[in-house]
Amino acid sequence: MRKLHLKLLLIALVLLSLTGCWSKMELPERSFIMSLGIDEGRNGNIRLTAQLYKPNPGLKGRGGADTFVNVQSEDESMFETVRDLSLHMGRKVHWSHMRIIVIGEAFAKKRGLEEILDFFYRNSEIRLTSYVHIAKGKASTYMSTKPLIENTLGQQLLTIQEVAYKYSGKTANVTLHDLGFQLKGQVDDAMIPYLYRSKKITETTPVAGAALLKRGRMIGKLSSKDMESVLMLNDEYVRGVIEVPCLNQPNGKSKKKETIQVISTSTQLSPEIKKRSVTVKASVTIEGTVTELKCSQITTSEEEMKFINRVKEVVEQDMQKAYKELKRKKVDVINLGNLIYRRHPALWKSIKEDWHEIFAKSQLEIHTDVKIINTGTTVGKSVLSEEK
Template sequence: MKKLIKFIVASSLLFLSGCWDHSELTEYLFVQSLAIDQNKDGTIRLTTQFYKPAPKIGSAGSGGGESFFNLETEAKTVFEAIRDVTIHTGRKANWGHVRFIVISERIAKQHSVGEVLDFFYRDHEPRLLTGVGITKGTAADFLNEKPHVENTVSEQLNETTKTGSKFSAKTYPANLFTLGKQLHNEVDTAYAPFLKKEEEKVNSIYVDGLTVLQNGKIKTILSNKESKSLLFTLNEFQFGIIEVECNGQRPEETFEVTEAYTKTSLSIKGEEIHYTIEPKIQASIGELECTNLETAPQLEKLNERIENQINSNITKLLKKSQKKNLDVIGLGNKIYKSEPQFWAEIQKEKVPYFKKTVFHVKANVNVINTGTDISKPFHQK
């Protein structure tokens, strides 16, 4: 019986297909990150950063050196420039492990980001969680920088944009998934972090606000302060610092947002659109400069000051956007979901709905932690 079972198992192996169409690892180069720029003649210039294959044990030069290298290719299209990697390296690029894609401000102003990234949405290798950012100046320069903490600059860019949003609320952490989803919403408003380098300094990459895209192209660039206000309106604010001036003058007092939730409501009265934004915030004191908190009324007054500051910041962003008739908060998506017939009329008659919208901003702040039992600024005796 045992011999019969062994014979059956052995015979079944003859019908297994095996790895007839497999590819060896030595046929690939694995991509870390990519920079997309445009030449003066309109052609695409790609700078691709690859993981450098480890040398064989005992081979010459096996101790040390960079773990990556950059390769530049040029072509009329992104896909053609990608495939040209093979004529330089003898290996095919694999996109299954790419961490970050940087696109220059110049190309993002002239071309839709969706058009530039079309290959990455169609090919089966790229992951939709790959980070995306827009750069001030040449994108390729950002891949030549050395990371501070991470092993690669691509990992630093990925972590900087995510943590910069989570803990400071100064940008929006875009990736292929969020960007693709936003580019196909009703108002076609999308967000991507704006990356800069400090002049005359090495390894000086930082996030400086975010770009607002419409129809895939850069429409405006928001500052760090404006980014905070935008995240409040989108209910995307997690943690960050609110600065409040003392009697309209500097120095400022700072408060850390420890919890935030924004409730929004839409109402249409005739042809007039009303949109209410109500951020509910819990905060702790970071720095006091001109406030005493010896009594409950003083604490209530402090809460009111912070509320007024947040209301003012959000209102300034909305008014600035209304002047440009730029639906920076995606209000049209809300109208489409709740009032589809009204939205169809807006689209048909091309009504500047955002410019005419009446906004109501009502922040509610509760300071729950003073950080110490001292009820006045620490420097005061």
């Protein structure tokens, strides 16, 4: 009995020492940011366009009412601008649901990202898994775009970017966490998915290509085609399509192309340095399936090898073109400098200061191994071919 009394007394003391939820904040007091647009405001201020979740739409929500609302604020610093958002909503900003940050191209070129990123990395509420995009024009214009399928623009842009990265290799996959590693590496170059407007068929907001950053400031961009090769060199290429032009096509007619669906890739980079001259040897392995045949046959081992050699030629030409573009801009986003630092830290110390000039004069040698897993049918030629 005495032991039971002692246990009860101990439990009571523990319960009395526990603090209550004196600083708790209920849901009606919070305002959840889904996506954030950043532009330059008046007199050099920072202008934020926050897309906020609109709770409890009631019966109107079933009829297609917006589930979000946009609020703007402007001030000299990020933190004060964020605090000013509460003046318009009467609720404290909450970051746990933020999907994406969109930065206007003019802001990224003129002022760079360092002054705004410092706020995000210091804020414990912000998830480093939030994605970062740079947009053509002003970020605020994208915040007012209605999503085609998803409930919010942030979710819509996120799904577009993920699909473009995973299934076509036409853009990068960069979160706040990834961007921090790029900017704080031995080479402070970075690339971020590029967002723009398209009115070819319907008004959409594709994510394709990438904005290139040097010391946090945008200095140019990569096309979606070059992006495929850069991802392959980075060993980040997941899936995509390789187009192989048909040979000996008549002039003046639309050029036919055969296609390969890439199932998997693997790339190993081996830099060789001799007297501050760098040669990069890239070993690339590609596995894919034939998805279109218009002018080739793969019915014998000789025909298969001939087709594979044409695929190799296309892949290597595209890689060399993308690599030359990076050298021209003197932007190392294939982590070559970081690779040299990890393998040869003493050597890297002697070339770090001049790395961008050394990179601009480097050479790329590519060895490609292509494996055709499947031709899609039991016939290794065009399924509509009249040849028997």
